[in-house]
Amino acid sequence: MEARADGFPATQALAEKGFVVGAQARLLDSGETLGSIAPDQQMTPASVSKLYTAAAALTQWGPQKRFTTELRSSGAIVDGVLKGDLILDGGGDPGMTSEDYWLLVQGLASRGIHRIDGRVLASQWRFGPVTCVTTDRCDARTRTRHAFDAQLTSTAVNFATWCMRVMPGDAEGVPARVTSCAGATPLTRVDNRITTVSQGNTGISAERTTSGGKDTLVISGQIRMDSDPASVYRSSADPVEQTLATLESIMQGAGIAVTGGFSPTVSRPSSDTRVLSAVEGKPLQEQLLRMLNYSNNFMADVLALDLVNGTPTMQSAATTLDAFARDIPGHGPVSLRSGSGLTPESHTSARGVTALLDHMYHQPALFPVFVAGMQTPVNGPMNFIRRGSERFQQSVMIKTGTLNEPVPVRAVAGYFRTQSGRWGAFTVMVNGRAPTPYINWTTTLEAVASDIDVMIANH
Known part of the structure; x- marks a missing residue:
């Protein structure tokens, strides 16, 4: 039943400041609504969209789903030489890392292969390169200061993101040392403009630029001599080229020579190829932990593309999520334009998100995995959510969503446990009407925490 709408008095105050607000909270055993504000208002959910992606993936595949990435060839192996092309068949795994590619190459080495008389081809026949549909990703094809705007492919490594480790130099005034996070030598060009200092604060900025198909990380600022290493993450312009650079480096380290070079392809490996490695x-349940905890846009959108029964595009992935x-x-009503929520055109309602949470709560085999990916504020990896009373911080499991353009979006949804141990679900979405006024997370979460805390205490 729909109870009174005054269960969100603190959140209602945000609406009175000119923001569009949608909210709903209800108990999951009885269905009793504890409060609501315009629960059917269509709003932008931002990264709360990832809850739909996680739920759809669990429903379709179950928690133990694994994606397989293969090295294939039709060539014969003669005295340690592979006579023919080696094909990397990307399996659409959203979590492939440098370590996984190292294991792939070790599979070749275990067969005694030390040379490939042919090319190494990275096949993204499943999907990729995926056409960008947001300003962030389209702009990031040439330059970016972020990691959240990574391009999409079925054949990626390290979430389509370059990671560099910055360490102080040996003396004041000398350049800092910059290495790859996965090894000593960076796999893309680095323009190192960081100076080692003995006093002052460490401050590092980085921009990835792309020209002639080549990425360059321009890293500037200063680092104190007594500082710990700092990691810098920026999305790559072409994830499959990043994968090829990673594969080439690992193969060189394993002593495997390649005569024909490294190239991308969109062709599917032919039926006469066999798996060499x-x-x-990782199982889906582990992938979802990372995707939800760190709100990883790349992982969410790749999973949404994997869900498509047909030709994977951003549009077909959105259609699949909407149908779910x-x-x-x-x-x-619902209209999700991506699995990540990076698309401001996505819309759903507070009632819709709460219905999703209710639905997953009543899936006993899936609910533990689904809720495990959310953050309990008192010990979650994102410090900004540590707002509200101690009772609130220990009694909720939440997913947040943030967008700043074209209008500010602050959204939060999740579960709570009442004082008597009953389960509830809630959703609050706050959308701006224009780029200003800006609303910060402190203001939003303190209002939401105040309202949910009362519900926890009263039941």
């Missing part, structure tokens, strides 16, 4: 990625949401009892 394969790696199964519309099958949820009581959900109502």
Whole structure:
């Protein structure tokens, strides 16, 4: 039943400041609504969209789903020489890392292969390069100061993001040392403009630029001599080229020579190829922990593309997610343009998100994995969510969503446990009407925490 709408008095104050607010909270055993504000208002959910992606993936595959990445060839192996092309068959794994590619190459070495008389081809026939649909990703094809705007492919490494480790130099005034996070030598060009200092604060800025198909990380600022190493993450302009650079470096380290070079392809490996080495990625339940805890846009959008039964595009992935949401009892209208929420054109309602949470709560085999990816503020990896009373911080499991353009979006959804141990679900979405006024997370979370804390205490 729909109870009074005054269960969110602190959140309602945000609406009175000119923001569009949608909210709903209800108990999951009885269905009693504890409060709501315009629960059917269509709003931008930002990264709360990832809850739909996680739920759809668990429903389709179950928690133990693994994606397989393979090295294939039709060539014969003669005295340690592979006579023909080696094909990397990307399996759409959203979590492939440098370590996984190292294991793939070790599979070749275990066969005694020390040379490939042919090319190494990275096949992204499943999907990739995926056409960008947001300003962030389109701009990031040439330059970026972020990691959240990574391009999408089925054949990626390290979430399509370059990682560099910055360490102080040996003396004041000398350049800092910059290495790859996965080894001593960076796999892309680095323009190191960081100076080692003995006093002052460490301050590092970085921009990835791309020209002629080549990425350069321009890293500037200063680092104190007594500082610990600092990691810098920036998305790559072409993830499959990043994968090829990673594979080439690992093969060189393993003593495997390649005569024909390294190239991308969108062709599917032919039926006469055989698997020479394969790696199964981490189970879906582990992938979702990382995707939700760190709100990883790359992982979410790749998973959404994996869900498509047909040709994977951003549009077909969105259609797949919408179909899943519309099958949820009581959900109502929805239009998700991505699995990550990076798309400001995505819309759903507070009632819809709460219906999703309710639906997953009643899936006993899936709910523990689903809720495990959310953050309990008191010990979550994101410090900004540590707001509200101690009771609130220890009694909720939440996913947040943030966008700043074209209008500010602050969204939070999740579960709470009442004083008597009952489970509840809630959703609050705050959307700006224009770029200003800006609303910060402190203001939003303190209002939400105040309202949910009362519900926890009263039940």
